[in-house]
Amino acid sequence: MIVIKIGIIGAGKVGTTIGKVLVDYAYELKNCNASNENGTFDEINDSKEGNIFKVSKTNTKSDSTENELMITGFYSRSYESAKESAEFTKTNAFKEIDDLLSVSDTLFITTPDGEIEKIWDCITEKNSGKEASGKNNFENNISNKLIYHFSGSLSSDVFTNSDVHNMSCASFHPVFAFSDKFKSYEQFHNVSITADGDEKAVNALKPVFEAIGCKVNVIKPVDKARYHAATVCASNFVVGLVGFAVNLLETCGFEEKAAYEILSGLTTKNVENIFKTDVYSALTGPVERGDFKTVEKHLQALNDEEREVYEALNKEVIKIAEIKHSREAK
Numbered sequence: 064m065i066v067i068k069i070g071i072i073g074a075g076k077v078g079t080t081i082g083k084v085l086v087d088y089a090y091e092l093k094n095c096n097a098s099n100e101n102g103t104f105d106e107i108n109d110s111k112e113g114n115i116f117k118v119s120k121t122n123t124k125s126d127s128t129e130n131e132l133m134i135t136g137f138y139s140r141s142y143e144s145a146k147e148s149a150e151f152t153k154t155n156a157f158k159e160i161d162d163l164l165s166v167s168d169t170l171f172i173t174t175p176d177g178e179i180e181k182i183w184d185c186i187t188e189k190n191s192g193k194e195a196s197g198k199n200n201f202e203n204n205i206s207n208k209l210i211y212h213f214s215g216s217l218s219s220d221v222f223t224n225s226d227v228h229n230m231s232c233a234s235f236h237p238v239f240a241f242s243d244k245f246k247s248y249e250q251f252h253n254v255s256i257t258a259d260g261d262e263k264a265v266n267a268l269k270p271v272f273e274a275i276g277c278k279v280n281v282i283k284p285v286d287k288a289r290y291h292a293a294t295v296c297a298s299n300f301v302v303g304l305v306g307f308a309v310n311l312l313e314t315c316g317f318e319e320k321a322a323y324e325i326l327s328g329l330t331t332k333n334v335e336n337i338f339k340t341d342v343y344s345a346l347t348g349p350v351e352r353g354d355f356k357t358v359e360k361h362l363q364a365l366n367d368e369e370r371e372v373y374e375a376l377n378k379e380v381i382k383i384a385e386i387k388h389s390r391e392a393k
């Protein structure tokens with residue numbers, strides 16, 4: 064049996080949501096296994112160590128015989144946040160990071176991206192015995208711990224010299240908008256997660272997320288920046304693109320509200336078609352029809368800045384149209 068004791072550093076939207084989702088899953092499993100020797104769920108919640116559940120062969124896609132998972136609790140910049148998250152997830156709040164470290168063998172760092180490296184340095188300094196407080200190294204020993212962050216823009220490379228510290232590290236990026244610390248868990252279903260890092264760390268956590276219905280894809284750390292650029296294109300750039308189209312309509316005299324009304328059906332249907340099939344089947348419009356006179360008219364109607372945006376995007380549309388036509392010709 065593999066026992067994973069997870070401590071969460073950063074009691075914000077991601078940490079609290081993931082903590083809550085894992086705790087709820089534990090509760091479900093607990094109900095399935097009413098005869099579990101660990102006693103009632105409430106008894107477990109009251110325990111010092113946080114709640115416990117089992118990820119067993121019969122309940123998950125995991126190929127391990129039986130993993131036991133425990134959420135030890137939260138440490139955060141402010142104890143108030145940690146307490147709030149602990150109460151919400153029925154786990155524990157820790158005033159000192161050392162106390163969380165001493166009861167956890169797995170750490171989720173769910174602080175803002177800019178803090179991850181600082182937390183890593185703080186933890187590894189404890190391991191190297193450099194800590195100014197001179198605390199007992201044995202208690203703080205973090206060797207063999209599994210450490211994860213959940214950033215999309217940083218790879219697991221942020222965990223420098225993890226081998227020297229004898230730790231296994233990975234990053235697990237959920238492709239999901241965590242907008243609310245206490246509500247996002249309600250929508251956390253079938254989420255895609257992109258992992259990179261140490262094989263041991265990836266393989267330890269992958270079955271846990273698969274057990275709660277996530278799809279975990281593994282990439283190389285070196286590809287993380289390109290991967291994140293892709294997710295930005297598919298989310299933020301859609302916003303930029305619709306904003307660009309709304310501005311063009313406004314310059315034709317439409318009110319903003321009317322502009323959104325005009326574009327709503329067009330954009331929604333297109334996005335729906337792309338994900339029902341692919342970009343090739345979804346493509347319509349002048350480029351797809353080979354109507355380059357219309358494209359020329361558009362370019363003449365736009366100012367320099369607008370033309371630059373239009374031409375850059377049109378290059379991508381031309382590539383898609385070429386592939387579509389070559390496929391159709393076969």
Ligand SMILES: NC(=O)c1ccc[n+]([C@@H]2O[C@H](COP(=O)([O-])OP(=O)(O)OC[C@H]3O[C@@H](n4cnc5c(N)ncnc54)[C@H](OP(=O)(O)O)[C@@H]3O)[C@@H](O)[C@H]2O)c1
Nearest residue numbers: 073074075076077139140141144173174176213214240241
């Ligand atoms: N939000 C999203 O949609 C999303 C999606 C995917 C991935 N992510 C990634 O998930 C991570 C967390 O994002 P988030 O949206 O959950 O951020 P968030 O809501 O701002 O939460 C961050 C939490 O970290 C705590 N914190 C900050 N500095 C700390 C430190 N030095 N030590 C301990 N705790 C500290 C904050 O503390 P206090 O509350 O105690 O002040 C806060 O509770 C980031 O890496 C982000 O890139 C976010």
